[in-house]
Amino acid sequence: MTEYVPAQDRYEKMRYRRCGRSGLLLPVISLGLWHNFGNLTPFETQQAILRTAFDRGITHFDLANNYGPPYGEVERNFGRHMDADWHTHRNELVISTKAGYDMWPGPYGDHGSRKYLIASLDESLKRMRLSYVDIFYHHRPDPDTPLEETMGALDYIVRSGRALYVGISNYGPEETKRAARMLREMGTPLLIHQPSYSMLNRWIENGLTEVLREEKVGCIAFAPLQNGLLTGKYLSGIPADSRAARDARYLRPDAITEEKMRKVAALKKIADRRGQTLAQLALQWALRDGVVTSALIGASKPQQVTENAAAVQGPDLTEEDLAAIEAALAE
């Protein structure tokens, strides 16, 4: 295995934004390991994707306890990558993981109890060969566990040194407000929210962004390319090496509708006019409002990371561009 020497100029290639009111800066493009880091992807491919990301100034890698396949395998592979490439760069990285979806059988391996969250993070740290994560998330709201218990567990996780910061994911506006206030009172501010957000999925504009602004909480938008739809790759069918072909569970062919493709084709024309790819336009758009700290992409090839990271060099979005995008989305 060749020794990894990161690009010297990596920090000149990326932009960093402050996460809410915290001291933490995040790259405007972050890399998620949900797909392509389990046991179906060669270690060398994973390594090339991670190295390419860091060489472009992407300092934030996002994981979860049950990313795989099988569950836990992405964290286990990440531990191997840590040993191979990242130990001497640990302080240059922001590593996150989560718990909140199903992880192990029985009543204690799912949802939002203190028992589940603390045990899960302990297992995650072992798999990743880390002594702490930078951000630990509750992955989804749990209507049956008192929010006080879940937020109390997050507070304890920080105080016990297992995580430096905490976040929540997939919470609605009201529960986000309550969570932020509870954590503030406990003395462990809510760093960040991780919701889905893209040109084709704008639910956060319906109240959540306002709460995040009011509470001064950061935001990392996941799936800003809508599983790859917003790259234009499905405009003339389903490529054999795409997510829709490989993993129809997560991008069902029937989700690639004619209506969406009409919008995508119109958006691609705007990207062409601006001299960039549709993926780059979609990422710039997701970041247009400062409330979004970072856009959290996935990648199956190093070249996708290179293309997506270059979104930061795109021309500023003008009022005219934004109006054209709204018109394309109304097609």
Ligand SMILES: NC(=O)c1ccc[n+]([C@@H]2O[C@H](COP(=O)([O-])OP(=O)(O)OC[C@H]3O[C@@H](n4cnc5c(N)ncnc54)[C@H](OP(=O)(O)O)[C@@H]3O)[C@@H](O)[C@H]2O)c1
């Ligand atoms: N909190 C949550 O509940 C939650 C849920 C989902 C995801 N996430 C996080 O968000 C991250 C990103 O999610 P996502 O992977 O769905 O994001 P995405 O960026 O919307 O989609 C990524 C996929 O699009 C394709 N792609 C990316 N760039 C491309 C390019 N330039 N050209 C062509 N194709 C390109 C690749 O798939 P193919 O090449 O295989 O087609 C890639 O794997 C996850 O890894 C995870 O960390 C969190």
